Amino acid sequence: xxxITTRQIILLGIVYMLPxxxxxxxxxxxxKQHTYITYLAAAILFMGVLWMLSRSAKRFANxxxxxxxxxxxxxxxxGIGFLYLMFFLFILTRDLRIMVDYTRVILLPxxxxxxxxxxxxxxxxxxxxxxxxxLISLSEIMGPIVIVAIFFMLIMLFKDFHLANMxxxxxxxxxxxxxxxxxxxxxxxxxxxxxxxISSKDYRYRDPLxxxxxxxxxxxxxxxxxxxxxxxxxxxRLMYPSYELVRxxxxxxxxxxxxxxxxxxxxxxxxxxxxxxxxxxxxxxKIMLPSVSGKMMAAPIGLLSFACSAWFFRDTVQMLDFNRQxxxxxxxxxxxxxxxxxxxxxxxxxxxxx
Amino acid sequence: MISLSLILICCIxxxxxxxxxxxxxxxxxxxxxxxxxxxxxxxxxxxNLKFDNNITPTEWIGHIIRKWxxxx
Numbered sequence: 001x002x003x004i005t006t007r008q009i010i011l012l013g014i015v016y017m018l019p020x021x022x023x024x025x026x027x028x029x030x031x032k033q034h035t036y037i038t039y040l041a042a043a044i045l046f047m048g049v050l051w052m053l054s055r056s057a058k059r060f061a062n063x064x065x066x067x068x069x070x071x072x073x074x075x076x077x078x079g080i081g082f083l084y085l086m087f088f089l090f091i092l093t094r095d096l097r098i099m100v101d102y103t104r105v106i107l108l109p110x111x112x113x114x115x116x117x118x119x120x121x122x123x124x125x126x127x128x129x130x131x132x133x134x135l136i137s138l139s140e141i142m143g144p145i146v147i148v149a150i151f152f153m154l155i156m157l158f159k160d161f162h163l164a165n166m167x168x169x170x171x172x173x174x175x176x177x178x179x180x181x182x183x184x185x186x187x188x189x190x191x192x193x194x195x196x197x198i199s200s201k202d203y204r205y206r207d208p209l210x211x212x213x214x215x216x217x218x219x220x221x222x223x224x225x226x227x228x229x230x231x232x233x234x235x236x237r238l239m240y241p242s243y244e245l246v247r248x249x250x251x252x253x254x255x256x257x258x259x260x261x262x263x264x265x266x267x268x269x270x271x272x273x274x275x276x277x278x279x280x281x282x283x284x285x286k287i288m289l290p291s292v293s294g295k296m297m298a299a300p301i302g303l304l305s306f307a308c309s310a311w312f313f314r315d316t317v318q319m320l321d322f323n324r325q326x327x328x329x330x331x332x333x334x335x336x337x338x339x340x341x342x343x344x345x346x347x348x349x350x351x352x353x354x
Numbered sequence: 355m356i357s358l359s360l361i362l363i364c365c366i367x368x369x370x371x372x373x374x375x376x377x378x379x380x381x382x383x384x385x386x387x388x389x390x391x392x393x394x395x396x397x398x399x400x401x402n403l404k405f406d407n408n409i410t411p412t413e414w415i416g417h418i419i420r421k422w423x424x425x426x
Contacts, residue, residue, distance in 0.1 A: 293380050325415065
């Protein structure tokens with residue numbers, strides 16, 4: 001990736017963390033009114049993982065983690081790299097399915113799924129074909145807009161806050177919070193993508209850390225708004241609780257469907273998020289197989305994710321149910337392998353001349 | 355099923371038509387990988403449409419992992 005500034009790294013991380021977490025605040029049924037603690041606990045855990053990954057990356061000057069893995073361990077490094085490609089391909093596939101389901105349920109119920117899917121994936125492929133500059137520029141535009149929109153929501157919904165929804169505040173269900181933390185680990189852990197695509201010379205540990213902290217605080221803000229406005233008993237039964245939260249906003253009689261304006265901001269945000277997943281897969285493939293052009297692989301991999309998105313999940317309910325098992329797989333990629341990388345990935349010692 | 359598969363085939367042909375000029379100049383690995391991925395996508399898509407009781411990978415993996423999940 002070309003030279004990238006601190007602000008761009010922070011926004012890239014936020015764009016990759018925020019959109020689907022907002023859409024997936026369904027684990028509210030486990031931790032109830034203390035759901036915000038689950039995101040904070042997950043963020044604290046990933047501060048450590050990010051530190052380990054950035055330390056590992058710093059051992060190899062001017063290289064990102066994909067490059068350092070391949071250059072240090074040509075065979076095992078490629079194996080681990082391919083595993084990560086599969087991991088990010090699955091994330092792209094799942095996100096595509098979530099978006100297709102969401103679009104068909106909320107926005108375009110009469111449009112065939114193939115049209116919706118192909119339009120989404122075509123947009124994502126075109127963003128990736130524009131290269132990292134396009135991705136970063138789009139993040140720089142949409143990131144601040146969506147952050148401002150979240151604060152706007154806070155102001156507009158402030159009058160509807162019911163503090164009674166947070167009660168009993170001091171009676172914390174520890175097993176419930178533990179289960180909630182386990183379930184949100186996978187989504188918060190997506191931040192580990194940053195050291196894989198950004199060269200170690202371009203960032204310091206604090207850059208992805210800021211990204212993680214700001215992204216988590218924004219999610220906590222959304223979760224608190226959700227609990228305070230809608231309440232746990234209703235929110236835990238909703239398919240898209242954040243969407244229902246936005247529908248609560250009524251500026252005046254003439255702007256009754258304010259949700260459409262916010263969805264029009266959030267939808268491009270989610271497309272950029274999916275483009276980042278596709279970019280990571282294409283970029284990783286290019287590093288694993290140097291003769292391959294990452295840009296030319298965007299369309300075939302995008303089409304593969306389109307086919308897999310229909311095949312991987314039986315229906316939306318099964319997809320939600322799989323989140324409980326997905327936490328295990330995500331933990332391997334987001335915690336266990338990074339610990340292994342931290343312990344093993346060191347530069348080769350140069351042999352003595354004499 | 356045929357009509358949906360035809361839409362996908364048309365998309366693949368269109369992408370190849372647009373990309374072929376660039377793909378031709380790149381090493382042959384690019385063409386092989388791209389074409390293999392297109393065929394794989396088409397195969398998965400048709401398999402998914404053709405059979406009602408097809409195996410869903412996440413359901414299958416979920417059954418295996420469920421035993422070790424710390425929370426039910």
